[in-house]
Amino acid sequence: MFFPIALAAICCAPMLTACDSREGETVESAYVLPPYPDPSYAFKRNGTSSVDYLECSLLSEPLDHIYESYLRGANVMYAANRLRVQQYFDAGEFGLAPRQAIAASPLHRNDSAKVLRDLEELFSATARLSGLGQPSPSVTRNRRATMGTSGFVGAHIGDVNVAFADERGVVVAEVFPEMVRGALYLDKVLNTHLDEALLDDNALRSAHENGVLLPGRNYTALEHHWDLAYGYYQFWKPYAETAALPVLRGSRIALYNAFARGRQALTEYRYEDAREALRIIRRELSKVVAVHAMYLLVGERTMANLEEDVQNALPFVSQALGAVYALQFTRKDDGRPHFSYDETAQLLAQLTAGNGLWDKQRLLGDENTSGSLRAVAQSIGQRYGLRIADVVRRN
Numbered sequence: 001m002f003f004p005i006a007l008a009a010i011c012c013a014p015m016l017t018a019c020d021s022r023e024g025e026t027v028e029s030a031y032v033l034p035p036y037p038d039p040s041y042a043f044k045r046n047g048t049s050s051v052d053y054l055e056c057s058l059l060s061e062p063l064d065h066i067y068e069s070y071l072r073g074a075n076v077m078y079a080a081n082r083l084r085v086q087q088y089f090d091a092g093e094f095g096l097a098p099r100q101a102i103a104a105s106p107l108h109r110n111d112s113a114k115v116l117r118d119l120e121e122l123f124s125a126t127a128r129l130s131g132l133g134q135p136s137p138s139v140t141r142n143r144r145a146t147m148g149t150s151g152f153v154g155a156h157i158g159d160v161n162v163a164f165a166d167e168r169g170v171v172v173a174e175v176f177p178e179m180v181r182g183a184l185y186l187d188k189v190l191n192t193h194l195d196e197a198l199l200d201d202n203a204l205r206s207a208h209e210n211g212v213l214l215p216g217r218n219y220t221a222l223e224h225h226w227d228l229a230y231g232y233y234q235f236w237k238p239y240a241e242t243a244a245l246p247v248l249r250g251s252r253i254a255l256y257n258a259f260a261r262g263r264q265a266l267t268e269y270r271y272e273d274a275r276e277a278l279r280i281i282r283r284e285l286s287k288v289v290a291v292h293a294m295y296l297l298v299g300e301r302t303m304a305n306l307e308e309d310v311q312n313a314l315p316f317v318s319q320a321l322g323a324v325y326a327l328q329f330t331r332k333d334d335g336r337p338h339f340s341y342d343e344t345a346q347l348l349a350q351l352t353a354g355n356g357l358w359d360k361q362r363l364l365g366d367e368n369t370s371g372s373l374r375a376v377a378q379s380i381g382q383r384y385g386l387r388i389a390d391v392v393r394r395n
Contacts, residue, residue, distance in 0.1 A: 077130040111341045125172045153171065174322070289330050293327060
């Protein structure tokens, strides 16, 4: 059973008080800290939980390890390191292989080889940044990045927050998590586990209604699909909680209630209600993904750093590249993708054209400047009914 957030908000409303601010503190007037946690997403059969999405965290662990241990610090200077990265990606752990899960939904299966190639190119690019194959790898890794030359970005090579950029200024390590968030986690939610075809599958319905449980488990296949979608949504949930942006103010609540109500509808065989919950999740989560990409492109953090020094902005704009890539895994109300693989590739080509991310003047151009951050953000917003003003915080 679940407790709808909307009801919780009504019940708790009389208890809400204004937040105090310290002297000299900047307060975002649009930001309101949620005064209550999400209710538990809990469902039981015969007194025992029927929810299991452990798979989601197990699949993410090798990818997190690749990022933290190899990509972020450009630590692929030896062939053995490059092999380990590939092994983590190909085989994963506990029988869950990231390679097999990337862009694996029926909707994106035709593009999966291209998506895998793009991700593996990040591994190869990191190897080049690390100096793999060079007589002295550290010389390549420890040089300062400049336009047309790869290297580190930051005050000193030994700094904790140092980053490594390629010749175009792309910090390849920062592209990786955003691409994975789209090609794996988002694809799992919207295109694998919350596809209408599952609700229309007579065999799945029959097994569900007859209480046929998966071997050794306490849930039906149809229930497990829904729970896995909720589990993979956890990787996007922080971006639905960006209450500082009014456009997302109700997203976290809408998404939680849709997940919980849809799961409850399944237990009661109310398939049309589950279908409506699915559509709400598709619409709301796709909006969250678009806002995330647009914010990384033109939000105050990116713009402030870019205006000060282009090197400071390279990690943030690189994150934006990965977030733009993820847009191809969002879906319209009718089930079609908002963007195709080729369309996202065109947006990325515009952002990295010419001198790449070193071209501060182009990046800071207006909406009519090809390859500017604002032009790309505007192009994205038009697909989702969003404006640039929607992703800029109001003080």
